[in-house]
Amino acid sequence: MGKNKTSFFDMQFITSGISIMLVLLLLGMVVFFVLSANNLSKYVRENISFAVMLSDDMKEPEALTFQKYLSEKPYVKDCMFISKEQALKEQTETMGTNPAEFVGHNPFPSSLEVKLKANYALSDSIRWIEKEILSNKKVLEIDYPEDLLNDVNGNIRKISIGLLCLAALLTLISFALINSTIRLAIHSKRFLIHTMTLVGASWGFIRRPFLWKNVWIGVFAAVLADVTLIGMAYALVRYWPELIEIITPSVVLIVMSSVFVFGVLITLICSYISINKYLRMKASALYYI
Known part of the structure; x- marks a missing residue:
């Protein structure tokens, strides 16, 4: 029991989790700014x-x-x-x-x-x-102030489009980075995967522990990212109390949920793709990757 626990939460688990956490943190910040920009536009409009x-x-x-x-x-x-x-x-x-x-x-x-x-x-x-x-x-x-109102609405529209484009781009980059992190982790187990296929283990049986472990890595990374984001939001509101109109509890909750769901789903999908790659691979090809 103790041996299994040690092998599950090993150094690879921690390093992969921290790497993915940094990517999720960056993604969470962009989501945070996108949602806050909407509240900021509302706050500015309602104060003209x-x-x-x-x-x-x-x-x-x-x-x-x-x-x-x-x-x-x-x-x-x-x-x-x-x-x-x-x-x-x-x-x-x-x-x-x-x-x-x-x-x-x-x-x-x-x-x-x-x-x-x-x-x-x-x-x-x-x-x-x-x-x-x-x-x-x-x-x-x-x-x-018609001119001021038009300028505010125009600038808010441009900022919102820019943030949405940035969020879409960062989502693709995040997927690529997390996929690379998980592929490197599974790469070291490629011979173990091949050995299990030789003794007749089904693909589902082989995939299960890898998927389970990577889902927990995603949970670990998402929780770390969420805690960091909450700390940053709290520090901002504490320093500028007026920001409570922009950094609302609903914004923080949506950001936390998005980071958590994305962290779990992306690790699950990437690990599934990577494992299938090695399951389909012939033994001779394992030495050249």
Whole structure:
């Protein structure tokens, strides 16, 4: 019993596991960035606000009612009322002087600061939202940074495509690297595999222990990679607490699951292919590989 355990968890098991763990770690980081980029785009879009300027005819109680009306719209994430006095105070702090002292009255209208939900923070959506809000005759105008919004959406689209291409490329590279690692491990057992075929062992019987061992190598590598990724995510959130909006528990869970499933499946598939290669090989060919 002890002898079998020692031969199973040998140095080859550990070195193969660490090699595969490094590949899975790199792959997990790319998946992590792809998912985080989606949350980042949502976070940025939902924090771009536009101002709804209200006429002086709209008194504060009516403005608060209009604020509540907009807050209940499906496209609004947040709506905040800014009174004439608050606007004057903010501008005075920004400019360092009180504009009312020069013009003799408060020149700033009351307004609503509106933040949209990410799915509606697009130029086409904002156009019909603007028309709907302007249907209220006491709304003077709507000021939103259209150029900034277009730049953000364009850059996010480019980054997302780039990350997806990188993820696809890295998946192929990961498959090749893990396949090479497992083939090297099985290569040293090629004569044992051939001997077992000579004594009449079935292919399924020969494959079973190799597949089982490599699946456990995949589990070992995936667990190490997941632990490392969790540590990195925790360190980032601890250093920048604001990142909790981007590095959400669901992102971490999806990344961990992806790394684990990929680690197990890829080791199983690669070991199956490699073993079959040596099972089909003639004895004379074993000496030349």
